[in-house]
Amino acid sequence: MQRIISALIILFPILIGHVFAQEIQFELTRVEGQTLDNSGFELVEVLEIQSNTTSIGSIYNANNQLYKVNIKKSISDGIKSFYKNSLLQIETDRAIQIRVVDFKISEKQQSGKVASGELKIKFMYYLKGSFEPVHLVDYEAGITYQRSIHRTDLVNQILNKGVANSLVFFNDWIKDHATYNRKLAKSVKLQIFEKFRKSDQDTVFYDSNQSLTWNDFLERPNRTNRNNAMIFTSLAMEGNPFMEDGVLVLPLEIKIYMLPGSSWVRTDGKNDYSLNHEQRHFDVSRVVGNRLINKLKAFDLNPENYEAEINDAFFESYREMNKLQEIYDARTRHGLDRNAQNRWDSILDQALKGDMEEIEKELKRGK
Structure with a gap:
């Protein structure tokens, strides 16, 4: 009570x-x-x-x-x-x-x-x-x-x-x-790598120890295109993230390749000089791939928006690759200007060794 x-x-x-x-x-x-x-x-x-x-x-x-x-x-x-x-x-x-x-x-x-x-x-x-x-x-x-x-x-x-x-x-x-939910990750760790991939008739992967041959150009020549040869090169990036002790780990594979089924050469255009010009197109894609790798390694990624940052970097590099290919063809007049071709051979050789100074200048100048 x-x-x-x-x-x-x-x-x-x-x-x-x-x-x-x-x-x-x-x-x-x-x-x-x-x-x-x-x-x-x-x-x-x-x-x-x-x-x-x-x-x-x-x-x-x-x-x-x-x-x-x-x-x-x-x-x-x-x-x-x-x-x-x-x-x-x-x-x-x-x-x-x-x-x-x-x-x-x-x-x-x-x-x-x-x-x-x-x-x-x-x-x-x-x-x-x-x-x-x-x-x-x-x-x-x-x-x-x-x-x-x-x-x-x-x-x-x-x-x-x-x-x-x-x-x-x-x-x-x-x-x-x-420890395993990606939404709760406190940091992001990138693991950038390239692995040896065997080339075939569908895809030829870039190999610094193996130059292209005309056998890598399988498409029929385009009758409406006045060039002697045409190469299709590109770059790709793949990765599947996983959690490890609360850290989001993202392995990223960078792939540089050309597609034989989309690349062609005329019979009267098969010579070493023309093949070098097409190889240098492949080298341009390799250089841009290297620049993408350097950019990714410098990132301090936030788990909240790491995907957006990485994707933005890739698409920026993809656009840069197309731009540099156009600049290369414009400067060399698709290989017809031998002096310009020799200069670009030197520019690309230096860039493949890591010296990007001339590449930066060309990108700033544009076409």
């Missing part, structure tokens, strides 16, 4: 203070009885996106009247305070945003002395960084209960229990996923 009287004494000023609004306010505090080990995150933002944020529902008071339920200050402030008070505070750069889709409580009268209720929760967890937040995982749960109509304090326990369950869930999720 003393416990019921105490509850009524506590609620009495609330009833007087909110007689017109008919509201009751609860506070989210902390996980009861313990402080959780932090798996490596900080809750920095809580967004309320549920349809009605002015109230989280209704419960019955001791007079069997429905009262609207609010969280002290706000739902977002309450959840942030709860997480902060319940977790060990550590230094971490993993900033978390919670989007509150559902945090609602409702009750029904079982009798004049008993109310039954349900708390529904749905939190969406996002990783915040320099760009748009990245969705990680959702937590969705419910708690059903029965209580004495006089024990409104039990509702506060239910609310805190619901938030505590969400915290335990997400803290464990971070711990379980930190």
Whole structure:
């Protein structure tokens, strides 16, 4: 009997203070009885996106009247305070945003002395960084209960229990996923490589120890093209990232190749001079591939946008390759200017050794 009287004494000023609004306010505090080990995150933002944020529902008071339920200050402030008070505070750069889709409580009268209720929760967890937040995982749960109509304090326990369950869930999720979930990677490690690939009639891969021959030109000559020969060269980049001890590792293979089925030569154009001109087109692609490798090695990649940076670098190099091929043909007049051809032979030989000074000048000059 003393416990019921105490509850009524506590609620009495609330009833007087909110007689017109008919509201009751609860506070989210902390996980009861313990402080959780932090798996490596900080809750920095809580967004309320549920349809009605002015109230989280209704419960019955001791007079069997429905009262609207609010969280002290706000739902977002309450959840942030709860997480902060319940977790060990550590230094971490993993900033978390919670989007509150559902945090609602409702009750029904079982009798004049008993109310039954349900708390529904749905939190969406996002990783915040320099760009748009990245969705990680959702937590969705419910708690059903029965209580004495006089024990409104039990509702506060239910609310805190619901938030505590969400915290335990997400803290464990971070711990379980930190080492292998790409979204949680703290750094990116590039492994750039080239491997020997055997050439065939479909693809001839660049080999510094093996020059092209006319046998690598298999397409029929283009009747509308006035050139004696035409070569199709290109570069490609492939990689499949994986996680290793929380680090995102990205092996990247750079491939320089020509396509025999898209390259041709006229019978009267088969001579060593013309073959050298076509080989130098292949060398241009090799030089651009080397420049791409150097660019990638200099990157300090962010896990949030590493794909965009790498892809941008590749497409920039691809455009550079096409531009340099056009400049090479324009300067040499497709090989007809022998003095210019000799100069470009020297420029490309130096570039293949790593000296890009003349290549940089030509790219700045353009066609």
